[in-house]
Amino acid sequence: MRSAGTLAILLSAWFMAQFDFFVVNVAAPSIEHDLHTGPAALELIVGGYAFTYAAGMITGGRLGDRYGYRRVFIWGVAAFTVASVLCGIAVNPAQLVVARLLQGLAGAAMVPQVLATISAVYPPAERSRAVGWYGAVGGVGSIAGQVLGGLLLTADVLGLGWRVVFLINLPVGLFVVPLAAWLLPHVDTARRPKLDLPGAAGLAAGLALVLVPLGLGNSLGWPAWTWVSMAASVPVFALTWRWQRRLGARGGQPVLDLALLKVHSYLAGVGSIVAFMAYFAAFMFTLTLLLQGGMGLTAFQAGLAFAPMGVLFSLTSVLGTRLVRRYGLIVVMIGGTVTALGLGLLVATAGLGLPYVMGALMLVGAGNGLVLPQLIGAALVEVEPHQAGIGSGMLSTAQQFAGAGGVAVIGAVFFAAARDGGHVAAMRWSAAIDLGLVLIVIATVAYNRRRASRRERSRTAVTP
Missing domain, CATH: 1.20.1250.20 (MFS general substrate transporter like domains)
Incomplete structure (x- = not known):
């Protein structure tokens, strides 16, 4: 209890x-x-x-x-x-x-x-x-x-x-x-x-130089300072990375635990989550614009249109954990394929009315539930308990950064397409980009699955 x-x-x-x-x-x-x-x-x-x-x-x-x-x-x-x-x-x-x-x-x-x-x-x-x-x-x-x-x-x-x-x-x-x-x-991490x-200041400054212009750029028409700011983030991140390496080399405790980047499952998990969250955050944002701006729904009606997707996401999230324990990462690949089918259906039928859109959303929600929670679990599976806090923080930062970047970039594509062809055409363009990101997630998971199979075969071969 x-x-x-x-x-x-x-x-x-x-x-x-x-x-x-x-x-x-x-x-x-x-x-x-x-x-x-x-x-x-x-x-x-x-x-x-x-x-x-x-x-x-x-x-x-x-x-x-x-x-x-x-x-x-x-x-x-x-x-x-x-x-x-x-x-x-x-x-x-x-x-x-x-x-x-x-x-x-x-x-x-x-x-x-x-x-x-x-x-x-x-x-x-x-x-x-x-x-x-x-x-x-x-x-x-x-x-x-x-x-x-x-x-x-x-x-x-x-x-x-x-x-x-x-x-x-x-x-x-x-x-x-x-x-x-x-x-x-009370959890004793055995480290202080x-x-x-x-x-921390360098990381925050680098993120600010990227996220602030990404957040404000589209509404302001992308003035010159937004591009200068994003370019300036590169040396800031480089200097911060160099400081992290130097601090770690002399026995200090940098804000980024670079040892985690040597854990293959963690690094691969971060990469998959970045691609997934860039798609997911942008998809939620552009879909709201389609439902309210393109289809004339109220905020509450648009919210109700999201509900079946959310219910299916929740159900498959819980079910997916059991399935992955039994069948492995093939379940995540199947989930990604279901999401991809939903996005493809949205690209093809976005102009045919709300029932078709909601049908696509149900596929997307069902697929997402099989993918996202398992990516998080796979990223943390080999993380030591004393690294759990920093590992979770780095993972969450990657998620939020990817989400903000996805909204800004794919949102900019949506607004540009909407000016020329309306909300339906804009949704098709943005959903096509989302589909590409989901395919990257599937490919990454397939690669990790092959590596896991090789490791299992190696362990079996050396076992007397």
């Missing part, structure tokens, strides 16, 4: 983080109207959370390794709750931007402790099941941001308008914090790594 309670507490925080990542897309028109928000400020309200969330993930993971996953998780949830309240009571765009930045930082402290605790506490057999639930809850949180967010705005609870999508986190936080203090176990502040 304690194990189930532990997982429920951890996943409730993960749900909040995912929910708040997506719900602002639904609330953005109301925020723009009520606070008289300009385009740039609105982009920062939507994207500022993603930036500080991504930039702080690795440091959040290191904090968990240093001070304990339980302690950092509790403080992270408390800070996330306070930041959510600050979002809900903001009276001008500047206050809301600052509150969203703080909310992202709190999420960066909170979320890495979820996978870290799962990796450190659960034995391998139970861990794969817990990671399956992690993937399922992440998918539900993403969809709930669209569905529940639209419902809350439509119901206009207590006349709060858009503020309710943030204030709803208050009762959740007040419930989770004391239960986490009671149920979460020092914080690498120069490395």
Whole structure:
């Protein structure tokens, strides 16, 4: 019972983080109207959370390794709750931007402790099941941001308008914090790594130089400073990488655990997740534009259109864990193929009406549930318990970075195509790019499956 309670507490925080990542897309028109928000400020309200969330993930993971996953998780949830309240009571765009930045930082402290605790506490057999639930809850949180967010705005609870999508986190936080203090176990990581502040600052600066222009570039027409900023990120990342190597070589503890990059399953998992998250985040974004801008649905109706996809994602996430244990990575390849078929169907039938779109979405959701949770589990399977925090932080940073980049790049393609041919043509172009990314995921998983088979044959050959 304690194990189930532990997982429920951890996943409730993960749900909040995912929910708040997506719900602002639904609330953005109301925020723009009520606070008289300009385009740039609105982009920062939507994207500022993603930036500080991504930039702080690795440091959040290191904090968990240093001070304990339980302690950092509790403080992270408390800070996330306070930041959510600050979002809900903001009276001008500047206050809301600052509150969203703080909310992202709190999420960066909170979320890495979820996978870290799962990796450190659960034995391998139970861990794969817990990671399956992690993937399922992440998918539900993403969809709930669209569905529940639209419902809350439509119901206009207590006349709060858009503020309710943030204030709803208050009762959740007040419930989770004391239960986490009671149920979460103390995990001794056997290490107390020092914080690498120069490395953390360099990583945050490099991410800012990329994510800020990606977030603002499209709405501003890609001015020269956006390209200069992204180009400047290259030397910043290079210097940060050099500092990490030097610090590690002299026995220090860099913010990036470069030893993890030598773990083949971890490196391959990161690569697969980057391709998948670039597709998934962009797909959710462009699909919302198609449903509301191209098909004239309200925010709530568009959210309901996402619901079958979310239900199938959740079901196959849980089922996929058992299937992978029995049949191996071929299940992930089948899931990727189902997703690819759904995207192909969307490309072919996007102009035929909502029923065809929803049919394609159901295939996409079913396939996604077989893929994403298993990629996360495969990435962490060989990570040592004392590296669980930093490994989870690096993995989460890669996810968020890929998601932001996918939205910016594929979103730019969508907007360019929409100007010339409308929303349906734009969705076809973006879905075709998404299909290419999913094919990369399938190819990567097939490569890893072949390597795993070779290793198994080698072990069998040398066994007397």
